[in-house]
Amino acid sequence: MIEVEHLTKYYGPKMALQDVSFRAERGDILGLLGPNGAGKSTAMRILTCYFPPTSGTARVAGYDVVEDSLEVRRRIGYLPENVPLYTDMTVRAYLDFVARVKQVQPRADSIDWAMDAARIDHVADVIIGKLSKGYRQRVGLAQAILGDPEVLILDEPTVGLDPNQIIETRQLIKALGGERTIILSTHILPEVSMVCNKVVIINRGTVAAVDTVEALSRRLSGSERVAVAVRGPRQEVAARLEHVPGVLAVTPIETHDGVARFELDTEPSSRVREELAAAIVRAGWGLQELRPQGLSLEEIFLQLTTSEQGVPAA
Amino acid sequence: MTRLGQGLAAIGAVARKELYSYAVSPFAYVVAAVFLLINGLIFFLILSNGFPEANLHPLLPTTAFLLLLVIPVLTMRLLAEERATGTIELLMTFPVTDAQVVLGKFLATLVVYTIMLVPTLGYVVILKVYGNSEWGPFISAYLGLLLLGGAFIAIGMFSSSLTRNQIVAGVVGIGILLLLWVLGAASGILGSRLAGFVGYLSLSDHFTGFTSGVIDLKDVVFFLSVIAGALFITTRVLESNRWRA
Numbered sequence: 001m002i003e004v005e006h007l008t009k010y011y012g013p014k015m016a017l018q019d020v021s022f023r024a025e026r027g028d029i030l031g032l033l034g035p036n037g038a039g040k041s042t043a044m045r046i047l048t049c050y051f052p053p054t055s056g057t058a059r060v061a062g063y064d065v066v067e068d069s070l071e072v073r074r075r076i077g078y079l080p081e082n083v084p085l086y087t088d089m090t091v092r093a094y095l096d097f098v099a100r101v102k103q104v105q106p107r108a109d110s111i112d113w114a115m116d117a118a119r120i121d122h123v124a125d126v127i128i129g130k131l132s133k134g135y136r137q138r139v140g141l142a143q144a145i146l147g148d149p150e151v152l153i154l155d156e157p158t159v160g161l162d163p164n165q166i167i168e169t170r171q172l173i174k175a176l177g178g179e180r181t182i183i184l185s186t187h188i189l190p191e192v193s194m195v196c197n198k199v200v201i202i203n204r205g206t207v208a209a210v211d212t213v214e215a216l217s218r219r220l221s222g223s224e225r226v227a228v229a230v231r232g233p234r235q236e237v238a239a240r241l242e243h244v245p246g247v248l249a250v251t252p253i254e255t256h257d258g259v260a261r262f263e264l265d266t267e268p269s270s271r272v273r274e275e276l277a278a279a280i281v282r283a284g285w286g287l288q289e290l291r292p293q294g295l296s297l298e299e300i301f302l303q304l305t306t307s308e309q310g311v312p313a314a
Numbered sequence: 315m316t317r318l319g320q321g322l323a324a325i326g327a328v329a330r331k332e333l334y335s336y337a338v339s340p341f342a343y344v345v346a347a348v349f350l351l352i353n354g355l356i357f358f359l360i361l362s363n364g365f366p367e368a369n370l371h372p373l374l375p376t377t378a379f380l381l382l383l384v385i386p387v388l389t390m391r392l393l394a395e396e397r398a399t400g401t402i403e404l405l406m407t408f409p410v411t412d413a414q415v416v417l418g419k420f421l422a423t424l425v426v427y428t429i430m431l432v433p434t435l436g437y438v439v440i441l442k443v444y445g446n447s448e449w450g451p452f453i454s455a456y457l458g459l460l461l462l463g464g465a466f467i468a469i470g471m472f473s474s475s476l477t478r479n480q481i482v483a484g485v486v487g488i489g490i491l492l493l494l495w496v497l498g499a500a501s502g503i504l505g506s507r508l509a510g511f512v513g514y515l516s517l518s519d520h521f522t523g524f525t526s527g528v529i530d531l532k533d534v535v536f537f538l539s540v541i542a543g544a545l546f547i548t549t550r551v552l553e554s555n556r557w558r559a
Contacts, residue, residue, distance in 0.1 A: 048407040051556040073409040084400035086331070088338050097334075100327035101408045103320060143404075 001026045001151060001181040002047065007056035009042050015205050016042040019056070022200045022210050026150075029177050031196035031213075032185040039205040040185035041081055044155050047183070048078045061150055074102070077144035081155040083136055087129035091120060091139055094128060095146060104147035111146065118142035118172070134165040141169070145176065152176065154184040158191065170195050192216075224268040225293040227261070228276065232285030234260040244279050246272035259288055324410045328418025329425075332392070336426050342388065346430040349384045353377055357437050368445025370437065370455045374525040377434075377459070378518070381466055382495055386487030388426070389470030390480045392419050393552070398478040402555075412552040416545055420471060427463045431456070451527035458524020461537035465517060466491060468544035475551040491517070 002024040009017040017039045024030040032040045046053050047060060049069040057064060063071040086094055095111045104110045115121045118138040123131060128139060137157070144152055157173065158166045173182060173195055186192060192199050193213050201208040201216075209216065230237045234255050242250050246267045253261040266272045273290055280287045336342040356376045370377075396402040405415060438452050473487035474480070497516040517540070520533045 045403075050403060050407050070409055070411070073407055076407075078404065078407050080400065080403045082400050084402075084404055086335070086401060087399075088335055089331075093334060097327060097331040098408070100330065101324060101410050103323060103409070 001028070001061060002030075002183065003057075003059040004043070004047070005057050007043065007046060007058055008054050009039075009046065010054045017046075017053070018205045020202065020205075020207050021056075022207065024181050024183060024198065026181050027177065027179060028198050029173070029182045029184070029196045031192035031199045032183060032202060033187070033189065033192050033199050034185075034202035034208075035187055037204075038187075038202045040202055041155055042205075043202070044078075044153050044183065044185060047072075048076060048153055049073050075149055076151045076153055077146065077149040079140045079144045079152075079154045079157060081159070083140040085128050085136060085139060085143075088127065090125050090127050091115070091131075091142075092124040094139065095142060098143045098146050102147045110148070113148075114142040114146045117145060117176075119168075134161055137161060137165070137169065141172065150180060152180055152182040152184075154182065156185055156187075158186070158188070224266050224272075226264045226266055226273060226276070227289060227291045227293055228264055228280075229259055229261045229289035230280055230285050230287060231259050232280075232283070237280075237283075237285060238262065240279055240283055241276065244272065244275045246275065259286075261289075263293075321414065324414045325418045325421065328410065328415055329422040332419050332422035333425060336422065341391075342426055342430075345384055345388050349380055349430060350433050353380055353434065354437075361440075368441050368447040369451040369527070370441070371451065371525050371527075373437070374455060374458075374521075375518075378462060378521055379495075381459075381463060382491045383488060385427070385463065385466040386470040386473065386484050386491065389423055389467055390474050390484035390487060392423065392471050393474040393548075394478055394480045394483045397555075398480070406552075406556065413549045416471065416549045416552065420467060420545060423467045423471070424464060427467060428460070431459060431463075448527075454524045454527050454529045457529060458521055458533075461524075461534065461541075462517065462521050465537050465540040465544070468541045468548070469494075472544045472548045472551070475548045 004023070005021050007017055007020040009015075020039070020043060022030070032043060034040050045051055046058055046065060049065050049072050052066045057066075059065070060072045061075045063075070065072050086097075089097070092111065092115075095114060096107070098104075099107045099111055112121070115124055118141045120135060120138045120142055123135060128136065131139065137160075141154075141157070144154065154173070158169050161169060170191065173184065176182065184195070193216075196213055198210075198212055199216050200210050228241065234252060237260050238250050238252060241247060241262060241264065247264055248267065249265040251263045251265075253263055255261070264276075273292065277287060277290055353373075353376070357373050360372050393402075396405060406412070441447055441452075469490055470483075470487040473490060474483040476486065477483050494517045497518075520536045523530045523533045
């Protein structure tokens with residue numbers, strides 16, 4: 001549904017994105033996670049065809065954001081970070097404008113549906129300028145989902161809301177998933193695990209990690225990744241490795257020429273690697289490779305806001 | 315819906331929204347009131363000093379100059395405000411082209427301008443009733459006003475596209491229009507060849523024909539070209555904002 005390949009964006013001499021690649025399939029809720037200034041908004045603006053990349057490609061629903069910009073825009077709903085709305089219009093009048101521009105049919109019913117989904121039907125005739133931030137956010141969400149787009153792109157959809165509103169918004173986003181593909185950006189770690197199934201970590205314009213949420217949680221909870229290659233029978237080797245103290249998970253990668261490769265999730269400790277080596281050699285197998293795959297997520301998360309006080313899991 | 319139908323619908327959606335914004339804010343009403351008041355005052359003064367001819371000819375140069383001051387004030391928010399509030403980000407990621415945005419806003423402002431001119435038909439009524447004048451000069455006068463106003467609006471939009479600051483947009487708009495207007499006077503000072511060229515560009519020169527009851531195709535084409543040119547450049551400026559973002 002969404003394919004980003006080697007995306008690079010420079011604002012003059014300043015690098016905003018460098019060689020960013022990731023994908024999202026239909027039904028994914030993908031989180032762009034990173035500290036402020038990491039490049040999340042830039043990536044989203046390229047995906048929404050606000051501006052083109054300096055190099056690299058981005059495709060939404062099969063259409064290139066530069067070559068077929070209009071086709072992309074017909075299939076997306078976008079909520080920018082600062083939720084820019086026309087404050088002189090009533091909610092209904094504004095959504096009517098958006099519906100006309102997006103050529104949504106049937107217009108009145110679609111507007112009613114969007115207002116209902118975003119829970120703003122009771123403020124339909126209120127002037128947007130008079131609404132609180134929480135309600136404006138919902139109006140922003142309503143205009144994004146108007147027309148039932150295949151892809152939703154939400155830039156920091158919960159920032160600035162109070163804890164109750166944050167929970168509601170996250171629930172709404174989860175409910176909107178299903179057949180739709182959603183990309184949302186955030187700098188709040190727990191939000192990703194609550195709402196998303198995939199995550200892309202961006203820091204200072206480059207991708208630090210791409211993963212599913214479970215794997216990421218495992219790595220975050222203090223596990224390390226170790227690549228192991230052993231000359232020996234795959235099943236037995238895997239079983240033996242699983243029993244080494246400190247090993248959390250063993251994932252076979254491939255077997256080639258009698259050499260079995262695995263990816264292990266382990267507790268962070270160099271002892272584990274020693275134990276692994278000892279276990280392999282003791283069993284009489286040839287140890288070809290034992291290598292920690294260090295993506296130091298800890299460093300990144302020192303910069304990220306990791307804890308949220310007072311917001312229970314959705 | 316055909317592609318053309320879709321395109322027109324998009325322009326219509328933008329125009330509708332812009333008309334709504336004009337309608338709910340006191341701004342357009344104040345501008346119109348000021349214009350009509352001063353214009354009416356001048357008309358009254360001309361009348362009381364003995365009207366040389368029973369048509370709008372004596373009034374029109376002043377009207378044109380008033381419009382030169384007033385229209386940029388009307389248009390200054392059209393694009394500058396969108397950029398200042400950030401709503402431009404949504405506008406440019408909707409399935410609507412930059413050209414459609416520009417055309418929609420232009421049409422809406424043209425409608426507002428036309429409505430603003432309607433009360434001046436009162437002068438026509440007065441002149442018709444108390445003088446014996448033909449319809450011809452009136453028709454050419456209003457055609458000229460529409461074309462002139464259209465050109466002013468297009469140029470005012472252009473200057474609004476250059477900045478986030480509405481005041482700057484308004485001042486720059488007045489500045490550009492003054493410059494183009496005054497070129498007509500300048501042609502008297504310059505040498506003949508240069509004067510010819512400069513006169514050709516002058517907005518006031520091309521407006522004069524309409525005020526005298528003459529509808530010269532050359533003048534019509536001139537104003538339409540100015541409108542098309544200014545709108546085109548405005549669209550380009552919008553596009554270039556994407557590349558510079």
